[in-house]
Amino acid sequence: MESALDWHTARALLEWQLEMGVDETIGETPFDRFAATKEQAAKAHAPEVAKAPVAPVAAPSVDPVAVAETAAHAAGDLEALRTALGAYEHCELKRGARNLVFADGVPGAPVMIVGEAPGRDEDLQGKPFVGRAGQLLDRMLEAIDMSRERDVYITNVLPWRPPQNRDPKPEEIAMMQPFLQRHIALAKPQVLVIMGNISCQALLGKRGITRLRGRWDEAHGLKALPMFHPAYLLRQPHLKREAWADLLELRARLQGQT
Numbered sequence: 001m002e003s004a005l006d007w008h009t010a011r012a013l014l015e016w017q018l019e020m021g022v023d024e025t026i027g028e029t030p031f032d033r034f035a036a037t038k039e040q041a042a043k044a045h046a047p048e049v050a051k052a053p054v055a056p057v058a059a060p061s062v063d064p065v066a067v068a069e070t071a072a073h074a075a076g077d078l079e080a081l082r083t084a085l086g087a088y089e090h091c092e093l094k095r096g097a098r099n100l101v102f103a104d105g106v107p108g109a110p111v112m113i114v115g116e117a118p119g120r121d122e123d124l125q126g127k128p129f130v131g132r133a134g135q136l137l138d139r140m141l142e143a144i145d146m147s148r149e150r151d152v153y154i155t156n157v158l159p160w161r162p163p164q165n166r167d168p169k170p171e172e173i174a175m176m177q178p179f180l181q182r183h184i185a186l187a188k189p190q191v192l193v194i195m196g197n198i199s200c201q202a203l204l205g206k207r208g209i210t211r212l213r214g215r216w217d218e219a220h221g222l223k224a225l226p227m228f229h230p231a232y233l234l235r236q237p238h239l240k241r242e243a244w245a246d247l248l249e250l251r252a253r254l255q256g257q258t
Contacts, residue, residue, distance in 0.1 A: 064090035064175040072182035078107055081186060085159055085179055091172060093160035099126035100160065103183070105153040110254055111146070112189035113137075114180070115156045116198035116229060117168055123161040128154045133230035140230065140243065144251040153187050155180075157202045173202050184220050191253060192222050196229035214246045216253070225250055 067090055075081035082102045088094070101118040104127045113129075121131030129137050129148075141147055148154060158168050158176055180202065184192070194200055194217075197209045203219040204226070206212060212226040227246045228239055 062090065064171075065178065068175050069178040072178040075182055075186070078103070078183075078186050081179065081182055088179075091160065091175055093158065093162055093168075093172060096163055097160035098123050101126055101128050101156060102159055103153060103155040103187075104128050104130075105148040106150060107153055107187050108189075109151055109153045109187075110190040111152045111193055111250070112184060112187050112191075113152055113154045113193045113195060114184075114199050114203060115154070116196045117156055117158040117165075118161040119165055119231070120161070122156075128156050129230070132234060136230040136234060140247055143244070144247050146251075152193075153189060155183055155187075157199055168198055173198070177202065181220060184222070189222065191250070192219055192224040193250065194219065194224050194226045196232065199229075200226050213242065214249060216249075223253065225253070 068088065071084040071088060072081065075084045082100070085102065086100050094100075097118075101122050105113075115128055118128060119131050119133070121134070122128055128134070138148065141152065146152060157173060157180060159179075162168055162172075192203070194203050197207050200209060200212055201207050203224065204212070204217055206217075209226060209228060209232075213228055215226065217224045217226065225246065228236075228243050233240055233243055
């Protein structure tokens with residue numbers, strides 16, 4: 001059957017269809033486009049089946065105290081304990097501190113002094129009691145013929161400085177407890193001197209340094225003497241008389257033991 005369209009008209013129509021996006025005139029298999037339209041409409045109006053919510057996968061919880069206990073128990077000497085503390089990553093104070101403040105003085109000395117937490121000078125130098133409070137502590141020890149180079153070993157409840165010298169949080173003290181307990185066991189002092197409220201809370205479970213100071217107690221199987229922190233004495237110099245009495249009590253105890 002001969003077409004009624006001339007060649008030029010047919011070509012123009014084909015080019016128009018190509019411009020409109022037609023790329024196939026006759027498929028290999030029949031396709032009912034009306035049926036496909038009905039199927040799409042039915043799917044659009046079908047009620048959506050609610051999918052069961054996927055429960056989030058909880059990250060495994062870590063007990064920082066348990067991690068500290070394992071690390072502290074594995075330390076066989078003071079240097080290993082220092083390394084374990086340096087590797088401990090569960091205390092946020094570490095991220096804001098410049099240095100780990102571990103200890104100073106003589107390991108195995110008869111007196112172990114336990115302070116609260118490092119301050120600015122301690123954080124910079126990596127040693128406990130080196131600022132104004134540390135200088136006062138040195139003078140206090142000299143008054144009873146003692147020195148950190150010969151007779152005492154010094155550490156803190158916390159090895160990292162809290163921001164703005166704030167009080168340590170209970171959870172920070174708790175995670176440092178295993179390290180402190182192991183520190184005392186490895187240092188093997190005869191007596192403990194517990195300086196300040198935070199230290200009394202950590203080692204004795206008590207607060208109220210004004211009431212506790214000067215009275216012998218017991219911590220980790222050792223005789224322990226609570227005292228005013230030197231930093232507190234700098235703010236309250238009228239209490240130095242009580243601190244002097246406590247120093248004399250400490251000297252008497254040591255002389256009685258020797």
